[in-house]
Amino acid sequence: MSLSTEHPLKCPCCNNPWSTTGDFALFCGVCETGKGLSRSNMDLSVDPTVNFYRYANGGWMEKNPIPPEYPAWNTFLALHTTSQERCKDLLQDLKQKERHDDENARKLSVFYTAAMDEAKIEALGVQPLEPAMQMIQAAVAALRNGDIAAYSKLLGIFPAKYGIYPFFNTSASPDAKNASHTLCNLSQGGLGLPDRDYYFDEDKQDKRDAYQKHIALMLTLLEDPSATDSTEASLHAAELVAELERKIAHAHMTRTENRDPDATYNKMTITQLTEGAQEKAGGMVLDFGSYLEGSTGKPAAGLGSINVRNVAALLCVGDLAVTTSPEIVESYLKWHTITSCAPYLSSTFVQENFNFFEKTLSGTQEMKPRWKRAMAFTEKALGEALGQIYCKRYFDESSKIQALKIVEAVRQALEARLNEVEWMKSATTREQALKKMSRFHVKIGYPNKWIDYTKLKITERDDLMTMIFQSRAFEHAREVDEINAPTDREKWFMTPQTVNAYYHPSLNEIVFPAAILQPPFFDSNADDSINFGAMGAVVGHEMTHAFDDKGRKYNFEGELLDWWTEEDGAEYEKRVKVMVDQASEFHVHGKPVQGKLTSGENIADLGGLRLALRALKSQPDFEPSSQIDGFTPVQRFFLAWAQCWRQNITEERSLQLLTLDPHGPNELRCNGPLQNMSDFHDAFSAGPGSPMYRENETRVDIW
Template identity: 35%
Template sequence: MKKVLVGGLCASLIVGLSACNSEPTEVKSPDTSKTEAAVAVEKALTSGIDFANFDKSVRPQDDFYSYVNGTWIKDTTIPSDRTSTGAFYDLREKSRDDVKAIIEEVAATPNLKVGSDEQKVAALYNSFMDVDTLNKLGVTPIQSELERVNAIESKDELVTYFARSQIIGSGTPMAFYINVDAKDSSRYATHIWQYGLSLPEKDYYLNQDERFVNIRKAYVEHIEKMYTLAGLPNPKASAEAILALETEIAKQHWDVVETRDSTKTYNKYQIKDLPTLAPDINWNGYLAALGADKQADIIINQPSYIQGLNQVIKDTDLAAWKTYMQWQVLTHAAGSLSEALDTENFEFFAKTLNGQQEQQPRWKRGVSSVNALLGEVVGKVYVKRHFKPEAKERMQVLVENLRGAYGDSIESLDWMSADTKLAAKDKLAKFDPKIGYPDRWENYDKLTIKSDDLYGNNLRASELSHEKELEKLGSPIRKWEWHMTPQTVNAYYNPTMNEIVFPAAILQPPFFNMAADDAVNYGGIGAVIGHEMGHGFDDQGAKFDGEGNMRDWWTEQDLTEFAARGKALVDQYNDYAVFDDLNVNGELTLGENIGDLSGVTIAYRAYKKSLKGKEAPVIDGLTGDQRFFIGFTQIWRAKIKEESMRNRVATDPHSPAQFRALGALSNMPEFYSTYALKPGDSMYIAPEKRVKIW
C-alpha cells in the first residue's frame, strides 16, 4: 500500500476539516431566507453518505480514501467464502440474493411446462444443487469425452479437436471468437486469441521467485490429486507433463500490456495464407470443425504466438498433448462433477491462488450457474422487481448531462487542434447509451436443460452459444445485444459499437441513490458514466471513431500531446506501492486510469452545470463539492485478500481500489480547492505535473 502521512486533526468536525498548517475549508450555512417549501424539499434529500465509515484520524489531504473509508476498512473482515468485500462486491451479494429469491420462487412452482423458460431455470438450479446425483455419477459425464481424446491418432486430429474442445466449453491453446471487425464495424469477423494456460498469466510459469515456484509446485500436486480422484492413469507423471507443456505455451504468450494494444492485436490474414504463418497447424480441419471454413479472412490477435504454438505442436509428442487435452476436459468440468473433484478444484484455484478460505455455499454457486446460462430469463423478472422506471429516467438525464459536460471539456482543451476536437465531438454525439436492460431479450428455446445432468446442461449451453455466434457471420450487426445481464453489478464501453452500457443492478446505492441529492449521485454513478465515456477516449478507445472503426482521426501533433499525458499518468501509477515488493503496473492500467480521471473530472463538470449557477444546498453539514468527492471515493471502498490482490495486479487492467480514488483526485484542481491541499500534503502534486487529458 502506498505510504501516506497520517496526522491529527485540528478540529474533530467531519466537514470543514483543516490541517494544522492549512486554511480551513469554508462551509456555508443554509440560506434561511428560503421558503418553507424549499427548505422542506432540501430536508427530504439525504447526503447519501455513510459517516460511520470515516476515519477522522486521517487528514483528507494526505489520504482521502482512508479518510472516507478508513473505519470501515479497520472494522471489516472479508467473509471466509470470498476474496474481497466492499461497495461493488456487497452489491453483487445483494444481486445474488435477489436472484436467489426469483429462482426459488420459480423452482417451487408446480407443474412447470417442459421446455418453458421457468422449467429451465428450475431444472438448472436443481441440477446444481443435487449433490447426491453428482456424487453417484462421478466422472461418468466426461468419460466419453476423455475417450474421444484418447482416440486422437495424429497432430492433425489433435488440432481439429482443439475446435471441439472450445465448442463444448473446455480448454484449448487457441481461442476462436466472433466479434465486430475493428476496421469495418459493419461486419462481423472471426478472430483467434492466445489461450491454453491454467495459471493466471505467463509470469506464473516463468518467474523464478519463491512465490511463483511454490504456486507451480502446488499446481502439479493439484493436477495429481485431480487425476487420482478421476481414476486417470499416471497422476504424477501426467501432472509434470501438463505443467511442462503449459510452460512451453506460456513462453509464446504476449504479456498483458501487449495484449491490450488494439493496433498490435489487429492482424488480418487470408484463410488461404494461414499455412504460411503456421504450416504445422491443420487449419482446414480446425476451421471446418468450428463451422468457420467458409470465411475468406480471419484476424489473428497475436501472430507470433501462433507461430510459437506451431513449433510447440511440432516439437511435443502426441501423448503429451493428449494428456494436456484430457486435463482441459477435467479441469473445466470440475465444478459440474462430484463433490470431491469440485472441492479439490476450489482448494487450488480459489484457496491457494486467491486466498479464499471457504467455498461459497452451494446455493450461491447455483445462482451463479443460472446467471451464466440463463441470465436474461431471470433478468426479466429482476428488472420488474428491482428497477423502477423513474431510475431509468433519472439515469438518462445524468447521461445526457455528462455528454454535454464532455463536449464542453473537449471544446476547452488547450492542447487539441480544432480538427481533432471536431472528430472527438462527433464520436461523443454518437455514443449509444444502454440503461438497465435490453430492449430485446435473449431466446433460449433451443436449449435443453435437465434436472439430473449438470455437465450436459453446461455442454449444451456452450454448443448453443457457439451456434448463435456463427449465425452472426454475414448478418447485420446486433445493436440490441448486451454482454452483461441486468443483474450484473458492472458497466462497460464497447468501442466497435461506440456504446456505453449500465445494467440495472449497479444503479443502486452507493452508486446511484434515488433518495440522495445530485452531488453524491454525480460523484458515484456520474463518475461511472464518465468512466465508460472516458473509455471512448482512453489510449485504446481513442483509436476508434464514432462509427466504431479503428482509424487515425488525430493530427500528429495532437497524438503526441495525448501520448505525453498518458505517459505522465503511467509514471504516476507506477509509483503506487500495493505491497512493499509490488507496485501498480501503470502501462497495464493506463486505459482504466484514464477512464477514472476522465470520469470524475467530467462528472464534476456535469454536476456544476446541473446547478445552473445556483449554490448547492448544505446537507448533513457538507457542501455540494464535498459530497461529490466523498460520493466518488466511497464507491471504491474495498478489502481484498493479498493472494487475490497479487493476481489482480498481474492481470487486471484496473488499479487497486484505493489508487483509483487517490490517483484521480490527486490530479483535480477542484479537489485541491475544496480540501485546501498544499505542498507537503501526501496527495499533493505540483500543478505542472498534474495530468489533465479530457
Template identity: 35%
Template sequence: MLVSLFAAGSAIAADKAPLKSGIDLQNMDKAVRAQDDFYNHLNGHWMKTVEIPADRSAWGTGAQLVEEIQPRLRQLIEDAAAKGGSAEAKKVGDFFASAMDEAQADKLGIAPLSGERAKIAAISDKAQLAAQWAHMSRMGVTSPFDVSIHQDNKDSTRYVADLAQSGLSMPDRDYYLKKDDAKMADTLAKYEAHVARMMTLAGEQNAAATAKAIVALETRLAQIQWTKVELRDPVKAYNKYEIAKLQELAPGFDWNTWLTDANIAGKTKDVIVSQPSYMQGLAKVIQEVPLQDWKAYMDYQLLRAYAPVLSKAFVDEHFAFYGTVLTGATENRPRWKRAVTLTQSALGEAVGKLYVEKYFPPERKARMDELVKNLLLAYKESINKLDWMSPATKKEAQAKLAKFTPKIGYPAHWRDYSTLDVKREDLAGNVMRWHDFDHLRETNKLGKPIDRDEWLMTPQEVNAYYNPEMNEIVFPAGILQPPYFDMSADDAVNYGSIGAVIGHEISHGFDDQGSQYDGDGNLRNWWTEEDNKRYKERTQILVKQYSEFEALPGYHVNGELTLGENIGDNSGMAIAYKAYKLSLKGKKAPVIGGYTGDQRFYMGWTQVWRVKYRDAALIARLKADPHSPGQFRANGTLRNQPAFYDAFKVKQGDKMYLSPKERAIIW
C-alpha cells in the first residue's frame, strides 16, 4: 500500500493494474456546491444516511478501519492461544481468555478489589495518603497527581520524572466549573448520581452523601487545575525541582514515602513539576478536606478504574455514565471487542508482532520509507522558498529537519514481556500486574540511556505521531492501508490522504509547540525575534478562523486548544500538494472518473475526515481534544490552500472563499 513519492505511478503501473480514482463517489451530495461546503459536497450522502453504531460515540473512516482490524486481531490472539506457541503467545492468549470469562467475573463480583479496598479503609492519618497515591499510580488508578517518564525537555540525553495535575473523573475541568452551561450542569448531576450508584453496588450505606463529598472534592481539584490551553505551553510547564525542594512546594505531603513507593527515589536528584501552582493548591486541599472524604474519593477511583473488569452490574453502571452520558453510545461493545482492546493495552507489542507478521509484508515498509524520505525532501525545498523567514532561522529549521527520525510500521526491537505474570482465571489481577509492570518499566528508565527504538504506539493502531523530544515521526502499520493509503489507486488520492498525514506529522515539528524544540529534542529558541513575531501572526489567523466554527449551537471549536493540530493539517496539506506536483515530473495528471489530479488530491484529504459524532461525544471533544472535529479539519484546511481555489473554481462570494490576506500560509 506504500508508494514512492516521486515514482509511484511507475511502481503501480509495473503491476499492469488499471488505476482507480480512490474516491468513493457514492458518498457525495451533489446538491451541495463544492464551493460552499466541500466536506458535505463529498460526504453529504454518507452523513445523511449512515447511522452511528449503537456501541459507538462517533463513526467515520478511522473507526471503520479499526472495526476491520479488530476481528483480525481476535483471530491472531485466539490462534496464538490454540497453537501453544511461545511463552509470550501463551500470555496473550491467557490474558484474552481471562477477559472473555464473564461467568468468572460475575461469580467473583467485587471480591477482586476487597484487599485494595481494605487498605484504603485502614488509612487512619493523612500522612498515609502519599503511600496510597503512589500505590494507586502503580495500579493504573487515578490519584490527584500523575507521574510520567520522558526525556528531559532541556536535556534530551536523560530521562526525567514529570509530576502533573490529575485527579478528575470527567474529561475536563469545565464539567465541574461551568455551572452556567446547562449541558455541563446536567452532566455533573448525572455524574454524582452515577457515583452514588457505584458506591451502592460496593456496599456503601450512605452512598448519596458519599457521592456528594466525592464530587465536591473533585470540584476543588478542578478549581486549581490549569486549563487545556495553558497545558499546551512547554516552556511554562518546564519547572525543575530538586527533590529536597518538593517539601517547600507542597508542605505537609510525605514526598519521601511517595518517591520511594513510586520507584523514583534514588534514581534521580530532580523532577519536573508541570503545574507548580496546582501542587501548591493541592497541599491546601489535602489539609482542608476531611480524611474520610479522601478515603471515599480513593475508593471510588479504584472502583472506576476496575469496574470494566468486574461483574456485569459494575460493567453496566460504568458504561451507563462513561459510555452513554459522556459519549452518547447506547450499547456497550461486545465482550470480545473489549477483550481485544484490553489485551492490546496490556500486551500491545506482543499482539503487534503477530499482526505485522500476517498483515504488513516488508515491501510495504520499504515503500513507505521512500515515501517519507521524499516528503521530507519536499519540506526542505519549501523551507528554502519561505518569504517570511530569515536566512538565519531557515538554517536552524533545515538543521532540525535533517535530524528527523522516521519510524515506519513496527519497532526495530520488540518489548520484552517475560516478567509480566498473566493468569488465565484472574482478570482483575492481570490488569493490576500489567499496570505495575508498565509503571516499573517506565520508572526504571531513570538514570539509564535513552531508548531511541521505543515506540509510543502499537503497530496495529490506526494513528500516527510526532515526538518533539525524540524529533521523530512515527507511522504504525495500522494506518498504512485504505482509505489512508490505497495501493490500487492513482497517486493523487494517496498524496491527499497518507501524504498529508505524513506532512501533518512533519509539520508538528514546526507547529507552535514543536517549533520550540531543536533538532536534538531540546527546548531552545532557535528563532530570530522578528521571525518568531511573523510566525505568530500567521498562526493567529488560524486561531481566529477555527474559533469561528460552531460545531453545535453555542459550542465552538477552541482555536487556541486546536492550534497545533490545525497547523499540522494546513502545513501538511500544503507540503503534500507540493510533493504530489513534484511526483508528476512535469507531466499532466490523468483525469479519472471525470476529476483532475488536483481535484482528486483534495477529495482524498476530505474523505478521510468523514465522521459523525453523537452530541455528547462532540462536546467532550471540543472541551478536551486538541484536534478539530472532522468537518472543520477538512474545510478549514482547504480554505487556506491556494491550489484548491483553482481546482474547484472557488470565487469571492462562495462560502469556502477566503481572501488571500485572510488565508494562513505558513510552511
C-alpha cells in the first residue's frame, strides 16, 4: 500500500499522512502498528461500563464513515481492500512482463486483462450467453416432449458447464459419519433472493416487490439490452417465476434448522431419492440419476451413496421441476442464468444487478470501481494462483512461527480448561473432549499443495463471460473428482489472501490464512496483550467451534457421533439456552437477533476470549500491574478485542445480516462476552447496575 500524495490528510493522533486508497481513510499505519492501540480510535467520553464497544471504538467510528461503495466499513473490509490493492500491484507487475515463466502467471494476467476490458464486454452484450440459452431451449423442448430422462440430464449438464444451479445445489463434502470418505451432497437452492425468509417475512414485502420488478427488467433486457422499461410479457413471467421460487422456498429449511448436523445427514442411494420424490408427488418426478450423470459425467452407479442435506426441499423440486409448465421453467432458467451472469456482462446488466442486490438489499450507494470488481472475479476464478504469488511477496514466514506460538498457548489454555470444567461430570466425556483437542490439525498461511490449474483453459481469444464459464466448469469438475473418493485433507476452503479463519468439523482442523496475520489481528511488534486479545481470541474462537453446539456433535475423528453422557449433554444444552436468550435480548433497528442461529458463533466468541485471556495470563513475562499508555495488560487485551469489531454499517445491511448471518452484530460480538466475564468487570470496574455487568445467576460460562 503506498502513501498517496493526492490526499494530504493527516492522522489526528500522530500527524502522519493517512494511508489512503481512493478517497477514504484506512488505518494510520504508524498508530496501528507496533503500539497496537490508539487513543484516537476510542471515545473516552463514553463510560466503558455502559458500552465498551463505543468506548473502545467511538473515535474510529467517527472518522471512518462508510465509503459509498460499501454497505459497511470495518476491520475486515479495510484489510480486504488492502489485500486487493496488493493483488492489483502484483497483477500490474505480471502484465508488464512480456513472457511469463509460469502458466498461472499468464492465466492471471490474461484473465484480469479480460475482466478490465470494458469495451469488449460492452460490444458483446448478451452474446456470450448464447450457448447457455440454447441449452435451456433444448431442456425445455425435452420437458415439453415428456422426455424426463433427457430433460433431467440436461438440467444436470447445465451447472457442470455454466456453474448455474437451478432448483437445487450439488457439492462434494466428507461423509459426516465417515470423514475420510467424500460424498456427493444435494442441498436446497434454486432461489434468487438470499434466503427463504425473504419470501415470507412480513417486513420484507417491499423487497419482494422490488425483486419481482427486477426479474421482469432483467428478462426484458435479455431480449433487448437497450430497453428501459419491462415488457408486459416479462412482468407476467416475473410473477410466475417468483411464485415458483416461493413454492421452493416453502420447502427450504430455515438457516437455524440447516445448522443441525443430524437433520442434514440423510445418506441414501440415488434411486431412493427418486423413489421418495415419486412417492411424495404421486406421479412423475425429476430423474435424479440422469441429472447426476449429466452433472458429473459419470454413470450414476459410480457415484456411490449420496447425502441429501435437505430432504423436503429436494423432494419438492423433484416434483416442481417436471410439473411446472415448460413456459415457466423456461423463464425460471433464463432468470437464473441472467442473475448469475449479470456482473460479467455489459453495463446495463451490471447496473441493474447492482441496483437490486447491493443498493436495495444492502444499502450500498455506489458501485465499486471496475478494478475492484475485476479483482474479485480474478480471485474467484484463480484464487490460489493469486494467493501463491501474494504469499511470495507479502507473507512473512517468521509471522507463522509467532502465530504458532499463540496457537499453542491457546491450545494449552483449552487443555487446562477441559481438565477443570466443573459442569462436565463424567470422566469419559472429558476424556473424549481432551482427545478431540489433542487431534486438532492446524494450518497457517497457505496450502502445502496448491490447486493445479492446468486443466483450466484461459486464452486471449475468449471474452470475460466465457472465461467465467470455463472457470466454473473447472471448479465443478474438481468437486466431481472428490465424489466417492478418499477425502482430500490438504484442501483449503479459503485463499491465503482472505482476512478470516475457519474450523472444519469433519476434518477437525483450524485454518488461519496468511492475511489474518496482520494488524489489528496480529502484529509482531505489539505486546502480548494486543496479540492475545485479537489473534489469540480468533484462535480460541476457532478452537471453541470444535465444542460449540454443533461442533460438539462430532468426535475426535470428525465423525458425527454422540460422545456425551446424557447428563453432560443436558448440562451443556442448559448453558446454550442461556447464550441463546442473551443474544435474543439484543436488538438491531428494533429487531431481535436470532439467538439460535447465532448460538454457535456466540459460544465461540465467549469461549475464545476466555481461552485467549487465560493464555495471556500464563505467559512467563505477564505482569498484571504494568502499564502501556495508561492501560494494564488486561485492559489492553479487552481493547484489542473490541477494536477487531469496530464498524459502521447501513441500516439495510445490518437488517440483512440479522436474517442471513450466523454471527451476531459486531456490537453484540464485542460486548456480549464481556458482560459474562469477571476479569472484564474487574479491569474496568463494572459493577451491579451497569449495562456491561451481568449478575452471576444470569452469566454463562461454558469453556
